[in-house]
Amino acid sequence: MNLYLASFTGTGIKEDPFRPVGVDGIGMSWSCVDLRADPKLLVGFGLLATDGTVVHAGARLLSTGRDRLISAANLTAIETALGISLTGATRTDGVIARIMFVDHGVGKWSPARPERDGKIRVHINSIVWAEL
Helix, strand or coil, rough: CCEEEEECCCCECCCECEECCCCCCCCCCCEEEEEECCCCCCCCCCEEEECCCCCCEEEEEEECCCCCEECHHHHHHHHHHCCCCCCCCCEEEHHHHHHHHHHCCCCCCCCEECCCCCEEEEEECCCCEEEC
């Protein structure tokens, strides 16, 4: 499963909804965690997971699995795009946990919420990428 940091495309109407760039016509399943501060606006990024390969300038491949290390260049890209610090986080699951459990808040995206068992998990394309 490939994980991308992706910008969005679309006009936000029913016929042309906001969606991550590069997913139109890829013929593979995909899912995205929306990290935009305001989901009614096009501006922002999401964490896109797909079985396929996304070839688009607005989608940056971060990782090929939850236990993989994310390169320094990709960590910097995430920090810049999201306005956060990922100091100490290098594995994909740790980076996602940091994004969803620590660095959300006012003017940013919604935090991950606990499931019925009280644990907080980040599911992207039916895979648990992070758990707390």
